[in-house]
Amino acid sequence: MNNVQDISSTMSSSEKHAIGSLAGVYALRMLGLFMILPVLSLFAKELDGATPALIGLAMSIYGLPQVVLQIPFGLMSDKFGRKKMIVIGLILFFVGSVVAALSNDIYGVLIGRGLQGVGAISAVIMALVADLTQEIHRTKAMATIGVSIGMSFGGGIVAGPIIAAAFGGVQGVFWTTAFLTLLAIAAVIFIVPNPEKSKLHRDAEFVPNAAMTALKNPELLRLDYGIFILHLILMAIFVVVPSLMRDAGLEKGYEWHVYLPVFVGSMALIIPFIILAEKKRQMKKVFLGAIATLAISAIGFTFAHENLVTLIVFLSVFFCGFNLLEATLPSLVSKTAPADLKGTAMGAYSSSQFLGLFFGGVVGGWFNGEFGVTAVFLVCAVLALSWFAVSFFMAEPRYLGSLLISIEAMSKGDAELFVSEILTLEGVAEAILHHEEAVLYLKVDNHVVNKENLQALINKHIRVYQPI
Numbered sequence: 001m002n003n004v005q006d007i008s009s010t011m012s013s014s015e016k017h018a019i020g021s022l023a024g025v026y027a028l029r030m031l032g033l034f035m036i037l038p039v040l041s042l043f044a045k046e047l048d049g050a051t052p053a054l055i056g057l058a059m060s061i062y063g064l065p066q067v068v069l070q071i072p073f074g075l076m077s078d079k080f081g082r083k084k085m086i087v088i089g090l091i092l093f094f095v096g097s098v099v100a101a102l103s104n105d106i107y108g109v110l111i112g113r114g115l116q117g118v119g120a121i122s123a124v125i126m127a128l129v130a131d132l133t134q135e136i137h138r139t140k141a142m143a144t145i146g147v148s149i150g151m152s153f154g155g156g157i158v159a160g161p162i163i164a165a166a167f168g169g170v171q172g173v174f175w176t177t178a179f180l181t182l183l184a185i186a187a188v189i190f191i192v193p194n195p196e197k198s199k200l201h202r203d204a205e206f207v208p209n210a211a212m213t214a215l216k217n218p219e220l221l222r223l224d225y226g227i228f229i230l231h232l233i234l235m236a237i238f239v240v241v242p243s244l245m246r247d248a249g250l251e252k253g254y255e256w257h258v259y260l261p262v263f264v265g266s267m268a269l270i271i272p273f274i275i276l277a278e279k280k281r282q283m284k285k286v287f288l289g290a291i292a293t294l295a296i297s298a299i300g301f302t303f304a305h306e307n308l309v310t311l312i313v314f315l316s317v318f319f320c321g322f323n324l325l326e327a328t329l330p331s332l333v334s335k336t337a338p339a340d341l342k343g344t345a346m347g348a349y350s351s352s353q354f355l356g357l358f359f360g361g362v363v364g365g366w367f368n369g370e371f372g373v374t375a376v377f378l379v380c381a382v383l384a385l386s387w388f389a390v391s392f393f394m395a396e397p398r399y400l401g402s403l404l405i406s407i408e409a410m411s412k413g414d415a416e417l418f419v420s421e422i423l424t425l426e427g428v429a430e431a432i433l434h435h436e437e438a439v440l441y442l443k444v445d446n447h448v449v450n451k452e453n454l455q456a457l458i459n460k461h462i463r464v465y466q467p468i
Contacts, residue, residue: 018133023148031156061361065114091185422457
């Protein structure tokens, strides 16, 4: 570590290597999950015992063990080691992929998808990212992982239909997923660095004794409800829309001709709105507009789902809303959560996301089987409108960024003096000291805070404590 923590510094080469390798591991795993979305409902009809409800459950069942096990996996990694738990999780994911690939009936696919979900390593990867990066660079590191997830989603929904057409249907996708998982395991063992030490990181990990504080925050609960609804709708739509497009005349194997331009086009369209939300500080208006866009797409699907052109149009509208919400929701959680509860807030948020995915398949499959696709879209529209109503009363978000400062070897008295002085700086909204962890958690308004003054204060107090 440098003798002075420079808040404007770039990451070291070792940090870039660690983050790049972990982002790759995360991306390989998520790519395998996302590839299945546009194809499983198409090919599962051919499996013995398949019903609409079971097809929906097969698509989403992996979300349930993720909800139950992601936090325990993270806690176990504190005791048994990060890389060991990641490898164990990836092995379980590999076994689940192979079981699903070898299955000729829907029940085998259900078991395989469930096993995939048991490999709940998301929280462990985030903890390892924190172990391998300096506090001062932690926010940038987490953002890099977020970008890898977004790229995996886009790549997965495009690659899934291509692989299914080339390699014998959904089994080919599962075999590809198994192969990608082996690559991820090799990357963890041979490429990802070993941390010098592992410790609790409140910005990246779920802290059980702080859970109730996060769960009592009404603004965080609104966001948890939102990610639950968003991923419920995503899964429900993918339960029915691929078959609808096939029935409307889209040729087998050409689904990527729809997904690629729809996804890329929607990403391009939302960039101005992200700038408006973040740079112009119009987050709430943009957020509500994105939810309204989601509702419009569901209403459009409800009344116009028999024509291929209208299906593509409303799928495009859906992805505009979805991608914008995927970009803004984590940012809102980060802005809303107290400085030292970000990891706990994100743990609850992630659990809500996986729970939404699970219920999305259940709702989509059951309503499709009992009442038809119109009912699926109608439920999605009602849920989107309920989210809009809940979010309409949300507080205007605080436009605050997170900043972590290591105070290792600093005495408690000196650390408290440092905190008292740093709180006098304009633009510093929160400064929460956890001396036992040797970290100071800050929330700052980057448009207001004078970074030269902040850096000077850091230099004054920390220079003598950090080893050269």
